[in-house]
Amino acid sequence: MISDQTIDFAKSIKKEFNNLQLLEEALTHKSWSAENEGIRPNEKLEFLGDSVLGLIVTKFIYLNYPELSEGQLSLLRSVVVGRNSLKEVAKELNLGSYLKLGNASVSPALLEDALEAVIGALYIDSGWETAREFVLEILSERIEEHSKKNNEDFKSRLKMIFERQSLAPPRYSIRSDGPDHQKHFYATVQIGGEIIGKGEGSSKKEAEQQAAEEALKGYADE
Numbered sequence: 001m002i003s004d005q006t007i008d009f010a011k012s013i014k015k016e017f018n019n020l021q022l023l024e025e026a027l028t029h030k031s032w033s034a035e036n037e038g039i040r041p042n043e044k045l046e047f048l049g050d051s052v053l054g055l056i057v058t059k060f061i062y063l064n065y066p067e068l069s070e071g072q073l074s075l076l077r078s079v080v081v082g083r084n085s086l087k088e089v090a091k092e093l094n095l096g097s098y099l100k101l102g103n104a105s106v107s108p109a110l111l112e113d114a115l116e117a118v119i120g121a122l123y124i125d126s127g128w129e130t131a132r133e134f135v136l137e138i139l140s141e142r143i144e145e146h147s148k149k150n151n152e153d154f155k156s157r158l159k160m161i162f163e164r165q166s167l168a169p170p171r172y173s174i175r176s177d178g179p180d181h182q183k184h185f186y187a188t189v190q191i192g193g194e195i196i197g198k199g200e201g202s203s204k205k206e207a208e209q210q211a212a213e214e215a216l217k218g219y220a221d222e
Contacts, residue, residue, distance in 0.1 A: 009098040015122065015134065022125050026117035029110065031102030039100075042117035049120030052128075056135045057081055057143070065147050071216075075157060079146050080139055082164040086112040089138045154212035158189070161219050167191070170215065172208050187211040 006024045010017055017023050022045070030041035057077050061068070068076065079085060090096065090111035099106065099114055123131040146160075159169050171190050176183045187207035189197040196218055199210025 003100065005098045005100070009095075012098075013093065013118075013134065015126075015130070017121075017125050019125050022121040023118070026121040027098055027114065028100045029102065029104055029114070031104035032100040033102075035102045042114060045117040045120035045124070046113045047120070048123065049116035049118065052123045052131055053081055053116055053119050053135060056132050057139065060136065061143060061147070068147065075161070075219075076143070076146055079160060079164050080143050083108055083112050084164050084166060085139070085142055086115050089142075090115045093138070154209050154216060158212045158215055158219070161216075162191070170196070170212075172211065174204050174207065189215050 002020045002024055006020060006027055009027060010020065010023055025040050026042050026045050026049075028039055028042050030043060033039050033041040054077070057080055058073075061073055061076055061080075065073065065076070087108040093115075095111055095114055095118075096106040099110070104110065119131055119135060122134055162169055168191075173188045173190065174185055176185045178184045183202075185201055185204050185207040187199045187201075187204070187210070188195045189208070189211040197211040197213070197215030199207045199212070199214060201207040201210060
């Protein structure tokens, strides 16, 4: 039997399902399934939805942002489909109020998984185009916003990665040598006391930018 909350959620996102049982599953957390026999959790749909989401966003930004480099496209995708972004979208959809939960509480990870499960359910139920329409409805503004940030400097791009992961911003340290009229600067960027990038230049800004650029190489797949 399909619950009222599942029917209400389908109406709220303006999507008609051929098989509402798929959406029911997408909104069912494993904590509920553990307490209610015969009701499948959303983990497998989340697994599928994660891949569908990634491909939809990848294809869209590849076609629509030809001015961005491969590295910039990778960063853009990772930010748009990252936990913080999906958590915000899930909250905008009020998704947490439609979930079937047992002893679990609503968390960012749970919201992210449920949203991906909904995408997986749409894909199985109605195909690629319907899933694509939904993904772009909820993410197109964020894609546009972050595509502009991708063109910012290396320090801004590195900071964006750390914000996406809900981490404290990277810390920069500067030292210099040489006479006052011809100083040379050396920068390091650190996270948790670990140096993740080094740079040098004729100004503090140049040195920090080079350190951030080196650090970004370690986050190419983030």
